[in-house]
Amino acid sequence: MDNATSDTTGLAIEVRGLVKRFDDTLAVDGVDLSVKRGSIYGILGPNGAGKTTTLRMILGIIDPDAGMRRVLGHKDPQDVARLIGYLPEERGLYPAMKAYEAIAFMGALRGLPLAEGRRRGRELLENHDLGHAADRQIRQLSKGMAQIVQLLGTLVHDPELVILDEPFSGLDAINQGKLEVLIRSLADKGTTVIFSTHVIAHAERLCEGIAIIAGGKVPFAGRVDDARDRIPAQVRLETSASEGPWKAALPQETRRVGQFWYFPLPETGIEPLLRALIDGNAGIQSLSIERAGLHDAFVAIAGEAAAADLVTRPLSEVA
Numbered sequence: 357m358d359n360a361t362s363d364t365t366g367l368a369i370e371v372r373g374l375v376k377r378f379d380d381t382l383a384v385d386g387v388d389l390s391v392k393r394g395s396i397y398g399i400l401g402p403n404g405a406g407k408t409t410t411l412r413m414i415l416g417i418i419d420p421d422a423g424m425r426r427v428l429g430h431k432d433p434q435d436v437a438r439l440i441g442y443l444p445e446e447r448g449l450y451p452a453m454k455a456y457e458a459i460a461f462m463g464a465l466r467g468l469p470l471a472e473g474r475r476r477g478r479e480l481l482e483n484h485d486l487g488h489a490a491d492r493q494i495r496q497l498s499k500g501m502a503q504i505v506q507l508l509g510t511l512v513h514d515p516e517l518v519i520l521d522e523p524f525s526g527l528d529a530i531n532q533g534k535l536e537v538l539i540r541s542l543a544d545k546g547t548t549v550i551f552s553t554h555v556i557a558h559a560e561r562l563c564e565g566i567a568i569i570a571g572g573k574v575p576f577a578g579r580v581d582d583a584r585d586r587i588p589a590q591v592r593l594e595t596s597a598s599e600g601p602w603k604a605a606l607p608q609e610t611r612r613v614g615q616f617w618y619f620p621l622p623e624t625g626i627e628p629l630l631r632a633l634i635d636g637n638a639g640i641q642s643l644s645i646e647r648a649g650l651h652d653a654f655v656a657i658a659g660e661a662a663a664a665d666l667v668t669r670p671l672s673e674v675a
């Protein structure tokens with residue numbers, strides 16, 4: 357096995373033109389993406405978009421029909437399997453195993469000696485408020501706890517690259533928050549994390565880069581900030597007056613919600629508009645310019661239909 361760190365591109369994952377067909381379903385249709393080493397990267401898309409199939413090709417679990425993948429500098433991801441941690445979408449540990457043993461077992465599958473895995477398993481559980489569960493069998497744990505144990509099992513061999521398929525689903529709000537902290541701490545120590553999600557909030561809060569995927573295609577891959585810049589910033593204006601000549605100065609696409617007016621930042625800037633509003637006695641109470649959210653960017657890039665299938669509720673309501 358070559359030394360994975362000999363790669364000079366600065367990329368943990370590079371994928372070009374990946375295609376995968378299952379019978380008459382074109383699951384992935386020419387996906388390109390680049391994941392920087394040490395970054396957190398999200399694959400964001402609705403159900404059936406092709407997220408899992410893309411991740412499975414990156415992992416080398418399935419081979420693409422066409423295209424190129426390079427993972428930690430290697431064309432065959434199997435060559436670097438021991439440097440990768442993977443949480444599959446379908447969860448499952450042996451129900452009779454104790455939690456710390458399950459973690460050690462997962463480590464052993466990636467080359468970590470069992471004794472060391474057991475020691476680290478206990479330590480990881482301790483560090484994640486699950487020390488009390490170390491000697492309990494998986495079947496005695498709640499679903500959420502078992503999922504965290506499985507997640508710790510993907511990390512026990514200290515992988516360079518962590519691939520998590522829908523890691524937040526099945527966790528309550530508290531554990532989702534803990535998982536966000538864990539993902540950030542992995543990136544802080546240089547680990548690359550790539551995860552799939554259909555929840556915009558997680559991608560928006562965590563990721564430096566994202567691929568937006570819908571219908572097997574990736575209409576956008578790059579920095580979250582660049583996705584948001586695809587649509588103009590929004591102005592939020594609050595007025596005391598609701599009628600008056602000043603209203604003529606508002607852009608055509610203005611939406612009104614009570615005393616608030618929302619419209620895209622005019623290309624000419626805010627100053628000329630502000631003057632017209634003041635001269636027309638709009639009674640400005642507040643004015644703010646807000647950068648577009650990732651949801652609006654997603655709609656602009658992937659379309660209403662794909663966005664409708666995403667979860668956009670606040671994190672606290674997302675199961």
Ligand SMILES: Nc1ncnc2c1ncn2[C@@H]1O[C@H](COP(=O)(O)OP(=O)(O)OP(=O)(O)O)[C@@H](O)[C@H]1O
Pocket residue numbers: 378379381382383401402403404405406407408409410445554
């Ligand atoms: N092994 C398979 N055999 C046949 N069709 C498959 C197989 N795996 C995936 N597909 C199909 O490929 C498409 C993409 O599926 P994939 O699981 O990659 O999507 P996804 O974005 O991960 O969705 P979800 O969030 O629902 O898991 C779907 O239409 C799915 O039915």
